Amino acid sequence: MTTTSSGGSILIVEDEVALAESVHFALEVEGFDVATVGDGRDALTAVRATPPDLVLLDLMLPGLSGLDVLRTVRKDHRMPVIILTAKDAEADKVLGLELGADDYVTKPFSMRELVARVRSHLRRSRLGGTPDDSLVIAGGGVEMDIDRHEVRVRGTEVALRPKEFDLLFALLARKGKLVTRDTLISEVWGYDYMGDTKTLDVHIKRLRQKVESEPASPELIVTVRGLGYRFLGE
Numbered sequence: 001m002t003t004t005s006s007g008g009s010i011l012i013v014e015d016e017v018a019l020a021e022s023v024h025f026a027l028e029v030e031g032f033d034v035a036t037v038g039d040g041r042d043a044l045t046a047v048r049a050t051p052p053d054l055v056l057l058d059l060m061l062p063g064l065s066g067l068d069v070l071r072t073v074r075k076d077h078r079m080p081v082i083i084l085t086a087k088d089a090e091a092d093k094v095l096g097l098e099l100g101a102d103d104y105v106t107k108p109f110s111m112r113e114l115v116a117r118v119r120s121h122l123r124r125s126r127l128g129g130t131p132d133d134s135l136v137i138a139g140g141g142v143e144m145d146i147d148r149h150e151v152r153v154r155g156t157e158v159a160l161r162p163k164e165f166d167l168l169f170a171l172l173a174r175k176g177k178l179v180t181r182d183t184l185i186s187e188v189w190g191y192d193y194m195g196d197t198k199t200l201d202v203h204i205k206r207l208r209q210k211v212e213s214e215p216a217s218p219e220l221i222v223t224v225r226g227l228g229y230r231f232l233g234e
C-alpha cells in the first residue's frame with residue numbers, strides 16, 4: 001500500500017496462484033493498489049472490510065463460487081466487477097452478466113487487454129456512467145470516445161499516444177477544475193513513477209500541439225503556475 005493516490009484499488013479473486021500473481025503484478029506496475037484473495041469467502045470479507053474500486057472475479061473458486069460472491073456483493077455494492085471465465089464456460093458468463101457483472105474476459109487473456117478493460121470500467125464508474133453507455137466526454141471542441149479510444153478535435157480525428165490519451169482524459173474529465181501535477185503524474189504514470197517531472201511538461205506540450213488551435217498560446221489546456229493544469233472550454 002502507498003500513501004500516494006493511485007489509479008484505483010482492485011481486488012483480484014483468483015485461486016490459480018500463478019495467474020493471480022501475474023495479474024497482480026501487471027496491475028501494480030500500472031499504478032493500481034492491488035489485493036489478491038484465492039477463496040470466495042475471503043473475497044466477501046475483503047469487500048466488506050475495504051470496498052475496492054473494482055473487482056476481478058474468477059468464477060471457479062474454492063469456498064464459495066464466483067457467482068455466489070457476485071450475487072452477495074451486488075446486494076450492497078455497485079463497483080465494476082469483471083469476471084474471469086474459462087473458454088468453455090459460456091453459461092457461467094451469461095449468468096454472471098445477469099447477476100450484475102459489468103464485463104468478462106476469457107482465459108487465457110492478454111494483460112494488455114485486461115488492463116485496458118480495467119481502466120475503461122474505472123473511468124466509467126468515476127464519471128457515473130453505466131456499462132451500456134458509450135462513454136464520450138467533450139469540451140472546447142475536443143471529443144473523447146473512451147471505449148473506442150478515439151479523439152476528435154474540432155471534428156477531425158487525431159491520433160494520440162496512450163499517455164497523451166490518459167493525460168487528456170485526466171484533464172477533460174475534470175473540465176474547468178485545477179488538476180495538480182501530482183494527480184496527473186499518479187494517474188497517468190502510476191504512483192511509483194520515479195522519472196523526471198519534466199516528462200509531464202513534455203507530454204502537455206505534445207498534447208497541446210494536437211488539440212490547440214495555437215499551441216504556443218494555449219486556450220484549452222492552460223497552466224496554473226506552480227500547481228498544475230486546467231482544461232477550459234464548454
Ligand code: CA
Pocket residue numbers: 014015016058059060061
Ligand atoms: Ca479458479
